[in-house]
Amino acid sequence: MSEPQPIYLSDYRPPAYRVTHTELTFDLDPAATRVKARLHVERHPDREPGAPLELDGEQLALKAIAIDGQALGEDEYALTERGLRVDGVPERFLLDTEVEIAPEDNTALEGLYRSGGMFCTQCEAEGFRRITFYPDRPDVMATFSTTVIGDAAGLPVLLSNGNPVERGELPGGRHFVTWEDPHPKPSYLFALVAGDLKKVEDRFTTMSGREVTLQIWVEEENLGKTDHAMASLKRAMRWDEETYGREYDLDRYMIVAVNDFNMGAMENKGLNLFNSAAVLTHPQTATDAAFQRVEGIVAHEYFHNWSGNRVTCRDWFQLSLKEGFTVFRDQCFSADTNSAPVKRIEEVSFFRTAQFAEDAGPTAHPVRPDHYIEIGNFYTLTIYEKGAEIVRMLCNLVGWEAFRRGADRYFSRFDGQAVTIEDFVNCMAEASGHDLSQFLLWYSQAGTPEIDAHGEYDYANGVYRLVLRQRTPATPGQPDKLPLHIPLRLGLVGTKTGRDLPMTLDGEDLGTDGVIHLREEEQEFVFTDVAEAPVPSLARNFSAPVKLHFPYSREDLAFLLAHDSDGFNRWDAGQRLALLALDDLIAAHRNGVEKVMDPRVVEAFRHLLTTEADDKAVLAEMLTLPSEAYIAEQQPLVDVDAIHAAREFVKQSLATALRDDFRRLYEEHRSEAPYAPEPEQIAARSLKNVALSYLVSIEDEEGIELAQRQFEADHNMTDVRQALTLLVHSSRGDLADPALRAFGEKWAHDPLVMDQWFSIQVTRPQSDALDRVKFLMDHPAFSLTNPNKVRALIGAFAQNRVNFHRLDGEGYRLLADVVIELNRLNPEIAARLVTPLTRWQRFDETRQELMKAELERIRGEELSPNLYEVIEKALA
Ligand code: TRP
Ligand code: ZN
Numbered sequence: 001m002s003e004p005q006p007i008y009l010s011d012y013r014p015p016a017y018r019v020t021h022t023e024l025t026f027d028l029d030p031a032a033t034r035v036k037a038r039l040h041v042e043r044h045p046d047r048e049p050g051a052p053l054e055l056d057g058e059q060l061a062l063k064a065i066a067i068d069g070q071a072l073g074e075d076e077y078a079l080t081e082r083g084l085r086v087d088g089v090p091e092r093f094l095l096d097t098e099v100e101i102a103p104e105d106n107t108a109l110e111g112l113y114r115s116g117g118m119f120c121t122q123c124e125a126e127g128f129r130r131i132t133f134y135p136d137r138p139d140v141m142a143t144f145s146t147t148v149i150g151d152a153a154g155l156p157v158l159l160s161n162g163n164p165v166e167r168g169e170l171p172g173g174r175h176f177v178t179w180e181d182p183h184p185k186p187s188y189l190f191a192l193v194a195g196d197l198k199k200v201e202d203r204f205t206t207m208s209g210r211e212v213t214l215q216i217w218v219e220e221e222n223l224g225k226t227d228h229a230m231a232s233l234k235r236a237m238r239w240d241e242e243t244y245g246r247e248y249d250l251d252r253y254m255i256v257a258v259n260d261f262n263m264g265a266m267e268n269k270g271l272n273l274f275n276s277a278a279v280l281t282h283p284q285t286a287t288d289a290a291f292q293r294v295e296g297i298v299a300h301e302y303f304h305n306w307s308g309n310r311v312t313c314r315d316w317f318q319l320s321l322k323e324g325f326t327v328f329r330d331q332c333f334s335a336d337t338n339s340a341p342v343k344r345i346e347e348v349s350f351f352r353t354a355q356f357a358e359d360a361g362p363t364a365h366p367v368r369p370d371h372y373i374e375i376g377n378f379y380t381l382t383i384y385e386k387g388a389e390i391v392r393m394l395c396n397l398v399g400w401e402a403f404r405r406g407a408d409r410y411f412s413r414f415d416g417q418a419v420t421i422e423d424f425v426n427c428m429a430e431a432s433g434h435d436l437s438q439f440l441l442w443y444s445q446a447g448t449p450e451i452d453a454h455g456e457y458d459y460a461n462g463v464y465r466l467v468l469r470q471r472t473p474a475t476p477g478q479p480d481k482l483p484l485h486i487p488l489r490l491g492l493v494g495t496k497t498g499r500d501l502p503m504t505l506d507g508e509d510l511g512t513d514g515v516i517h518l519r520e521e522e523q524e525f526v527f528t529d530v531a532e533a534p535v536p537s538l539a540r541n542f543s544a545p546v547k548l549h550f551p552y553s554r555e556d557l558a559f560l561l562a563h564d565s566d567g568f569n570r571w572d573a574g575q576r577l578a579l580l581a582l583d584d585l586i587a588a589h590r591n592g593v594e595k596v597m598d599p600r601v602v603e604a605f606r607h608l609l610t611t612e613a614d615d616k617a618v619l620a621e622m623l624t625l626p627s628e629a630y631i632a633e634q635q636p637l638v639d640v641d642a643i644h645a646a647r648e649f650v651k652q653s654l655a656t657a658l659r660d661d662f663r664r665l666y667e668e669h670r671s672e673a674p675y676a677p678e679p680e681q682i683a684a685r686s687l688k689n690v691a692l693s694y695l696v697s698i699e700d701e702e703g704i705e706l707a708q709r710q711f712e713a714d715h716n717m718t719d720v721r722q723a724l725t726l727l728v729h730s731s732r733g734d735l736a737d738p739a740l741r742a743f744g745e746k747w748a749h750d751p752l753v754m755d756q757w758f759s760i761q762v763t764r765p766q767s768d769a770l771d772r773v774k775f776l777m778d779h780p781a782f783s784l785t786n787p788n789k790v791r792a793l794i795g796a797f798a799q800n801r802v803n804f805h806r807l808d809g810e811g812y813r814l815l816a817d818v819v820i821e822l823n824r825l826n827p828e829i830a831a832r833l834v835t836p837l838t839r840w841q842r843f844d845e846t847r848q849e850l851m852k853a854e855l856e857r858i859r860g861e862e863l864s865p866n867l868y869e870v871i872e873k874a875l876a
Pocket of ligand 2: 300322323326
């Protein structure tokens with residue numbers, strides 16, 4: 001096999017031929033499905049006549065091919081590994097092909113595959129070419145008419161995009177349904193489902209009075225787990241009408257839950273496919289976090305109907321056009337339905353841990369990459385989350401009203417088209433009158449910008465000078481960076497009053513909470529008429545995806561933690577304060593010096609615990625220490641053991657000093673009320689469970705008893721899972737196994753709960769975690785071909801900082817072994833799973849060598865393009 005070659009954005013050309021209408025017939029069979037395709041083809045008006053017809057196609061056995069009804073002889077077309085070529089085609093013609101495929105052998109879960117007894121598809125990004133020969137690129141948009149034929153008894157339900165127009169019986173116990181999708185769409189939005197499924201149905205009336213049927217299709221045993229997804233869908237539909245003026249455009253909207261799925265969910269037109277983990281919930285089986293995740297993903301896929309489907313991407317380099325925008329939309333939706341600051345805190349803690357790490361590692365890439373080998377590797381945190389941060393900055397820059405006008409312009413001007421990121425940004429520039437040319441650099445420059453800030457208060461003149469200096473570090477292929485346009489929201493908090501001071505900048509009134517624009521490498525901002533010495537509260541609500549350094553003293557941070565009017569920055573001040581203390585303790589641990597707890601952190605926590613909180617959900621976040629992964633992200637070189645020891649020390653010191661406050665907090669927030677995934681209840685559970693985690697960390701007898709009782713009370717999965725996790729992760733050796741056994745037996749029949757059972761045990765800090773992984777890989781509920789299982793067991797173990805990074809290299813070896821097996825079974829998952837090994841530069845020399853040795857061992861295999869691309873970058 002030759003080395004996979006990169007594809008370049010600069011090589012983009014419109015397709016030589018487009019397809020205006022696509023007719024498909026599937027005759028389903030696990031081992032030999034027949035797919036007939038009739039494509040209505042015409043030359044693209046912008047392309048020269050006489051070009052050959054080139055269609056994508058992989059792993060297809062061609063059975064027949066004809067143009068305008070004339071069968072082609074074997075010398076009239078050419079077949080390659082990657083597709084089909086026909087020379088000398090007319091300007092307009094009908095192409096008929098018939099191919100055979102084997103869904104039951106498809107473990108990659110791209111194209112048509114089997115999940116349990118059902119058939120289903122995943123076509124984004126390039127899966128359709130594993131179904132039939134086609135110009136499998138998003139700028140070819142066609143209407144589809146799809147006939148699905150299957151065994152009537154085994155596959156009573158046959159679904160595809162759009163509306164069912166015909167159904168009937170066929171000889172041999174088979175039946176068929178024909179579906180028509182009137183909206184032109186790219187092949188990546190095609191979907192088909194066939195199986196023994198049951199539905200839950202509801203209705204929604206759109207703002208213009210259209211009646212829409214909503215259906216969630218599941219296996220029978222999951223019928224009781226769809227309520228929350230359905231309610232979320234209706235809320236999302238209403239929200240998009242109210243917020244963006246966009247309504248749904250078909251008579252039915254279907255969601256299907258699938259157990260084997262590479263990602264979270266897929267926005268296929270009118271027929272979303274969902275990883276069952278992203279749609280099914282029940283108070284007894286799903287945690288608050290899972291409920292919120294389901295709500296967010298249901299909304300995300302629904303919002304794609306406009307941002308992605310009606311207006312789609314010209315090519316896959318523009319992926320963030322639909323993903324960044326849609327993530328921004330689902331984030332705003334969730335913020336409107338839940339505690340907005342907590343939503344932001346959760347987003348940002350995840351972003352600063354995982355996206356910052358990606359942006360600093362060997363696979364760093366711009367939000368719009370300029371080349372790729374395998375597009376499946378680019379469904380990344382950078383494309384999704386940093387893309388969303390850029391859209392958020394745009395929104396803050398031009399203001400919501402102009403942003404909404406820009407979105408209206410974008411949707412109406414480009415409806416039914418495949419467009420670029422410039423098209424989107426230009427709409428925002430036109431609607432607002434802003435010059436966004438420098439801002440566009442955010443899309444082409446990789447790496448996390450760092451801002452060094454310092455400020456000085458001039459008492460005599462009442463002037464505050466803030467100096468900001470930006471730089472973006474080099475990333476692979478991009479040694480030099482230009483200054484970006486960075487909008488920073490800020491306030492100046494008066495040290496006497498604790499209030500936001502009015503801000504005047506260059507004679508302009510900024511109010512008490514305003515945005516400044518950093519455009520130069522270094523810029524000074526001079527605020528006048530500042531009545532008292534302020535502490536600046538910078539990048540409020542994480543107004544830009546940057547690392548902001550300001551020489552805050554611990555007193556400054558304690559002050560902001562108590563007084564900042566921005567909930568997000570109040571939380572962030574607490575995190576910064578904890579990080580300073582952690583830094584000292586990490587150093588102490590490394591130097592073998594006795595660890596001493598900073599009393600200022602204890603006092604700050606005491607203050608939090610003893611003053612009335614205006615937002616309990618935020619308080620729970622404030623009481624949560626930065627994760628080991630986030631602490632690691634702040635260190636020049638990661639010392640996993642020192643980080644773990646330091647964090648445990650802080651936790652235990654706080655628990656010891658504030659034991660009574662935590663006990664009180666726990667008691668005040670326990671409740672027997674029936675479970676509801678509502679903000680107030682969620683906040684109370686978070687507070688109670690944070691308190692419990694402190695109490696158990698010091699093996700407080702009462703705390704352990706509370707955890708055991710909470711586990712046994714079995715009130716809801718949020719409480720049960722937290723209690724189980726604390727018992728299993730506790731250093732008291734006798735607690736883990738009885739609880740795990742009880743839980744494992746109770747839930748053996750429920751794959752999504754068993755995923756949690758796997759994760760909890762392999763993330764424990766005790767040294768038996770690795771042995772548990774090996775043991776559990778033979779558990780009947782585990783399967784290497786199910787991505788959820790792989791993530792729950794192997795992926796979770798790779799997040800177990802102390803055990804994955806064992807000094808004997810056994811953690812790395814285990815991951816590499818699994819990656820090598822998955823390289824054959826499911827390349828997309830293999831390439832994701834290997835990520836932790838690619839971050840070897842962050843660790844000490846011994847671990848670096850061990851990690852690189854495993855990467856080299858993987859490189860010795862015959863690699864899928866997915867893994868090839870990642871491994872080459874990691875070892876470059
Ligand atoms: N477009 C999907 C989303 O974000 C992503 C997705 C689902 C996907 N399944 C996939 C991407 C498989 C690549 C491969 O909503
Ligand atoms: Zn998406």
